[in-house]
Amino acid sequence: MTATAGPAADRVTATPRGALRRPAELARDLDVSGLVDAEGGLLDRAVFTDGSLYRQELRRVFAPSWLFLAHTDQFHKPGDFFTTYMGEDPVIVTMDRGRTVRAYLNSCRHRGARVCRADSGATRNFTCTYHGWSYDLAGELVSVPNRDGYPGSFRTGDWGLVEVPQVASYRGLIFGTWNPEPVPLTEYLGDMAWYLDAMLDHDPDGTVVVGGVHKWTLDGNWKLAAEQFATDWYHVNMSHASALMLLTPEGRRPRDEIVHRTGRQYVGDNGHGAGFPVHPKNRFDERAVHDWTDYAALRARLGDARVEGPLTNGHATVFPNFSYLPVNGSIRVWHPKGPDRMEVWAWTLVDRSMPPEVREAQRLYNLRTFGPSGIFEQDDGENWSEVQAISHGFITNQVPLNYQMGLGSERHDGTYPGRTSELYSDAAGRGFYAHWRELMNTPAWHEQEPTR
Numbered sequence: 001m002t003a004t005a006g007p008a009a010d011r012v013t014a015t016p017r018g019a020l021r022r023p024a025e026l027a028r029d030l031d032v033s034g035l036v037d038a039e040g041g042l043l044d045r046a047v048f049t050d051g052s053l054y055r056q057e058l059r060r061v062f063a064p065s066w067l068f069l070a071h072t073d074q075f076h077k078p079g080d081f082f083t084t085y086m087g088e089d090p091v092i093v094t095m096d097r098g099r100t101v102r103a104y105l106n107s108c109r110h111r112g113a114r115v116c117r118a119d120s121g122a123t124r125n126f127t128c129t130y131h132g133w134s135y136d137l138a139g140e141l142v143s144v145p146n147r148d149g150y151p152g153s154f155r156t157g158d159w160g161l162v163e164v165p166q167v168a169s170y171r172g173l174i175f176g177t178w179n180p181e182p183v184p185l186t187e188y189l190g191d192m193a194w195y196l197d198a199m200l201d202h203d204p205d206g207t208v209v210v211g212g213v214h215k216w217t218l219d220g221n222w223k224l225a226a227e228q229f230a231t232d233w234y235h236v237n238m239s240h241a242s243a244l245m246l247l248t249p250e251g252r253r254p255r256d257e258i259v260h261r262t263g264r265q266y267v268g269d270n271g272h273g274a275g276f277p278v279h280p281k282n283r284f285d286e287r288a289v290h291d292w293t294d295y296a297a298l299r300a301r302l303g304d305a306r307v308e309g310p311l312t313n314g315h316a317t318v319f320p321n322f323s324y325l326p327v328n329g330s331i332r333v334w335h336p337k338g339p340d341r342m343e344v345w346a347w348t349l350v351d352r353s354m355p356p357e358v359r360e361a362q363r364l365y366n367l368r369t370f371g372p373s374g375i376f377e378q379d380d381g382e383n384w385s386e387v388q389a390i391s392h393g394f395i396t397n398q399v400p401l402n403y404q405m406g407l408g409s410e411r412h413d414g415t416y417p418g419r420t421s422e423l424y425s426d427a428a429g430r431g432f433y434a435h436w437r438e439l440m441n442t443p444a445w446h447e448q449e450p451t452r
């Protein structure tokens with residue numbers, strides 16, 4: 001299976017509006033310099049609440065960035081498909097007849113309905129349920145009811161699905177971007193790939209998905225979740241105190257190494273972030289996974305630093321909205337649904353070489369901890385909704401937030417790739433918002449080229 005850059009067909013356009021010319025006033029810019037002081041560690045709450053900023057985010061943060069689409073294990077034969085979102089744009093990800101994974105805007109070229117309403121499945125064609133236009137796996141319009149009713153100038157070749165121009169995969173993770181000329185995915189990930197490999201590269205067989213995709217809705221801006229996964233180990237001891245107590249043997253207090261850990265936090269150049277405790281005996285929490293794991297082999301493959309650090313407990317975000325937790329193989333996307341809501345989509349990954357009973361144990365462990373009703377997940381969602389719920393207050397909205405922990409601590413430490421900070425630090429959060437600020441203040445490709 002391959003996931004490659006899509007073909008440059010004529011209908012693959014960066015601004016798929018045909019001959020129309022959208023007035024520039026619809027894309028007014030807001031300078032966000034005064035909202036993000038990444039250097040001083042301050043953030044204006046308007047970044048979570050303002051509708052104009054949100055619309056600018058869709059066009060300058062989501063449209064040009066590499067966004068997670070799906071896992072390669074979801075596509076085994078031509079016609080397998082999965083529907084998801086890029087920002088608020090619905091997309092179909094599917095394998096074409098040449099076994100290339102491609103992605104299309106899930107919106108009919110006739111009146112705009114979705115041409116695929118299923119979450120996933122297998123098909124030969126995507127047929128719109130409104131008037132019946134039908135598209136093949138290459139996105140071509142192949143059937144139009146009452147075709148004779150259209151003028152002679154109408155050509156089905158002009159009305160195929162709009163294709164996501166760039167799709168690429170990294171160790172099973174498929175990403176796409178609307179930017180027709182992005183930096184290559186591996187370059188975009190940069191040093192983040194080293195940290196990702198701690199979850200994705202345990203053995204040459206890679207990872208597979210178990211248990212489908214869980215989806216749930218939360219009140220709260222998507223960035224609250226993305227920044228926490230990039231930068232925030234700080235909340236663990238307080239927010240998850242009851243969950244930690246639950247996991248501690250009866251009659252004992254949570255062990256010191258749980259509540260007062262040392263570790264590092266990676267501060268990525270493109271807004272990525274990852275934090276992880278460091279301990280020579282770091283291990284997977286789920287007993288069956290721990291017992292099955294060959295730690296010596298992992299040390300030989302990935303090196304001691306990765307096994308003792310980012311391989312097990314930890315948190316990470318690939319900017320903007322893909323996050324993961326290596327200890328339980330949870331990967332998730334925070335889909336934006338307006339400034340005040342997000343939809344969480346979560347998968348569980350396991351090593352392909354895991355036997356069925358170990359896969360099942362990991363799946364259940366993930367459900368109990370970070371599933372929609374998991375003992376940790378509920379704490380996190382409650383926090384994000386709490387922050388969002390009050391942020392619209394006129395006075396509240398003007399009181400800046402503090403991201404100053406570990407200010408100035410970022411450095412090349414000689415062990416971990418890229419710049420790192422302390423485990424308890426806001427450094428990757430500052431990096432997240434610095435990159436967000438840069439994208440928000442920079443015209444995206446669709447604003448730099450003349451409209452077709």
Ligand code: FES
Nearest residue numbers: 108110111128131
């Ligand atoms: S909206 Fe799809 S066929 Fe009319």
Ligand SMILES: [Fe+2]
Nearest residue numbers: 235236376380
């Ligand atoms: Fe948490």
